[in-house]
Amino acid sequence: MEPRSSKHDREGKHWLDHFRRMGIGRTTDRTRGLLEFCDTFDSIELWADPNANAQLILIWLLDFLRPYKEVSSKLSLVQADDEIANYLPESLKEWKLPVFKVTDRHLALASRAWQAWRAPTPEGCFELLMQDTTILPRLRPAIIALLEELPDSLNGIGASEQLMLEALSYGCTDPGQALYAARDRRVINEGEAGDLFDELAQCPEPLIFGLGEGPFDPSEHTRYQRYRRAKVGLTKLGQAVVEAEDDFSRHNPIKRWWGGTELTNERLWRWDREIRSLVAPA
The missing domain is CATH 1.10.10 (Arc Repressor Mutant, subunit A)
Incomplete structure (x- = not known):
């Protein structure tokens, strides 16, 4: 997520290499880091799929951006009910999904969840199920789905x-x-x-x-x-x-x-x- 440097010596090594030029908004400068990129926008909507991997990316991104108030203050969140990539942009324009301003509560929960996922035991993730996570409504089902990938108590497979x-x-x-x-x-x-x-x-x-x-x-x-x-x-x-x-x-x-x-x-x-x-x- 950092600015392009000599270590990004091949296509695909820098984060912006994964974006089509037509999809990176108002800038054509493909050397920027994520924070510099976000600085070019007045507001930023994060659209998140409901699946577990997308929710992991969401909590990682919110945790990453949390210390940077000049960026995190611009964020809004849209939680999709289906996988966004399955639809054409024209179809997405017709979706009337609610847009929520990202607050300190969103950021704090995302950080807590991300640290739990990175912890040396799954206990933190399990404890999240006992807490109120409704501010990130797809997080709880995602955590359950991930916990289900642990070896089963009876037969040892996920x-x-x-x-x-x-x-x-x-x-x-x-x-x-x-x-x-x-x-x-x-x-x-x-x-x-x-x-x-x-x-x-x-x-x-x-x-x-x-x-x-x-x-x-x-x-x-x-x-x-x-x-x-x-x-x-x-x-x-x-x-x-x-x-x-x-x-x-x-x-x-x-x-x-x-x-x-x-x-x-x-x-x-x-x-x-x-x-x-x-x-x-x-």
């Missing part, structure tokens, strides 16, 4: 993994279609879903068969070719896990990040889907 395995248990043999089941949650993207799917197929005791021998090349093109040729299904362990009759973590190593929390078999924070409660490592 909600997106569960949906992909359920698709296979219902007879799906196409890896690409199984990935769509996870994408429908709007928490992880297709690449992240593919990473999870591959891991379930190449772990020491796989839950999925039919993808061939790992380790797998994670590149998009190679994955597409591998998935296009494959017919997949659940192993015996995979069927037991999807039915919550066995625990993935009893058979396979876990080492991944959830926000600022490192999850391992020895330090495995879990989520109880039945009562929507955080379960600390045993």
